[in-house]
Amino acid sequence: MEDFAALLSPAAAPHLEELAAQSQKLTRHFFGNTIRLFAPLYLSNECVNVCKYCGFSRHNAIPRITLPAAKVEDETRLLAGRGFRSLLLVAGEHPKYVANGYVADCIRRCLPLTPQIALELGPLETEEYVPLVAVGAEGLVVYQETYHEPTYRELHTAGPKKNYAWRLDTAERGHAAGFRRLGIGALFGLHDWRLEAISLAAHAKHLLKNCWSSYLTVALPRMRPASGHFQIEAKNELADREMVQLMCALRLLLPTAGIVLSTREPANLRDGLCTLGVTHMSAGSSTEPGGYSAFDESQWTPTREQPGEQFHIADERPPQVVAAMLKQKGLDPVWKDHDRALSGPRETPAFETITATADESAARTWMPQSR
Numbered sequence: 001m002e003d004f005a006a007l008l009s010p011a012a013a014p015h016l017e018e019l020a021a022q023s024q025k026l027t028r029h030f031f032g033n034t035i036r037l038f039a040p041l042y043l044s045n046e047c048v049n050v051c052k053y054c055g056f057s058r059h060n061a062i063p064r065i066t067l068p069a070a071k072v073e074d075e076t077r078l079l080a081g082r083g084f085r086s087l088l089l090v091a092g093e094h095p096k097y098v099a100n101g102y103v104a105d106c107i108r109r110c111l112p113l114t115p116q117i118a119l120e121l122g123p124l125e126t127e128e129y130v131p132l133v134a135v136g137a138e139g140l141v142v143y144q145e146t147y148h149e150p151t152y153r154e155l156h157t158a159g160p161k162k163n164y165a166w167r168l169d170t171a172e173r174g175h176a177a178g179f180r181r182l183g184i185g186a187l188f189g190l191h192d193w194r195l196e197a198i199s200l201a202a203h204a205k206h207l208l209k210n211c212w213s214s215y216l217t218v219a220l221p222r223m224r225p226a227s228g229h230f231q232i233e234a235k236n237e238l239a240d241r242e243m244v245q246l247m248c249a250l251r252l253l254l255p256t257a258g259i260v261l262s263t264r265e266p267a268n269l270r271d272g273l274c275t276l277g278v279t280h281m282s283a284g285s286s287t288e289p290g291g292y293s294a295f296d297e298s299q300w301t302p303t304r305e306q307p308g309e310q311f312h313i314a315d316e317r318p319p320q321v322v323a324a325m326l327k328q329k330g331l332d333p334v335w336k337d338h339d340r341a342l343s344g345p346r347e348t349p350a351f352e353t354i355t356a357t358a359d360e361s362a363a364r365t366w367m368p369q370s371r
């Protein structure tokens with residue numbers, strides 16, 4: 001971790017080329033030339049939380065939509081037609097609209113069309129995750145947003161998300177429930193980027209040690225313009241060059257972890273980063289529930305405004321253009337890298353509760369008795 005902090009320091013910045021070369025070498029060694037492509041599919045923008053930086057925040061006056069499960073299936077069919085076999089189902093946190101039965105129904109409908117389904121929802125209890133894993137969800141993604149507790153308190157002023165520790169433990173509850181893949185991240189722009197990066201890396205190391213049977217991915221999303229017009233303080237900005245430095249340093253620290261790059265980033269930066277350490281990329285994304293249907297595929301333009309989007313993406317290229325770009329760089333775009341047949345039937349894990357003491361945050365969660 002000390003070496004990682006040194007690699008993030010201003011003193012390491014002049015050595016960026018060397019750092020990038022090492023990162024590229026390690027990535028090719030562990031992942032070959034592959035880049036997995038996925039699409040986020042927004043189920044609902046209803047949310048009970050107040051997060052000052054998010055377009056879905058409770059007080060923002062946007063049209064609120066929760067897609068009926070049949071409509072989710074339609075959107076999945078569209079995405080499958082564009083090549084995707086890996087989806088991230090995303091929803092705001094609303095116990096009335098985004099309940100477990102609804103999510104399970106969506107997974108059931110999506111799976112025949114796309115065999116790899118991950119979830120990005122409001123955090124749940126382990127017992128609530130178990131049926132979602134049983135029905136076929138493969139991955140769980142939850143970003144801490146900021147690891148700096150005072151900033152977290154300042155930015156999350158209402159709703160269950162106010163509970164920092166509950167969110168921090170989500171990945172471990174997901175692991176206990178049997179998710180094959182866990183995704184974590186920080187939203188860069190909310191606090192000092194180096195402190196966020198070091199905390200994120202420490203969290204990743206902790207999960208690699210304690211949730212070793214799940215595969216770990218790490219994301220480095222940066223703030224994008226959204227409804228609510230949250231202003232990033234200049235001191236918290238993560239510049240493009242620093243973003244490269246961060247991603248390459250993270251690869252050196254975590255050689256086997258997946259690194260996710262979304263369409264929040266502009267095309268030119270994505271084209272550069274994809275050769276250096278990235279393993280997973282989204283493409284052709286919409287961040288509004290129902291947004292994929294409101295698209296003219298022949299022109300690749302939205303057929304209407306998308307006022308209910310979470311944020312506006314920066315790389316608006318169609319997925320096939322992104323795949324062609326990857327090929328041109330000698331990389332292999334992978335649309336499908338998992339099938340339920342590979343993981344076989346899942347057993348429901350047995351649990352015991354471990355009581356945490358103040359400095360036992362590592363054990364502050366449900367742990368499986370056997371795996």
Ligand code: SF4
Nearest residue numbers: 047049051054057092
């Ligand atoms: S960040 Fe998540 S929890 Fe917060 S308002 Fe947006 S959707 Fe809701």
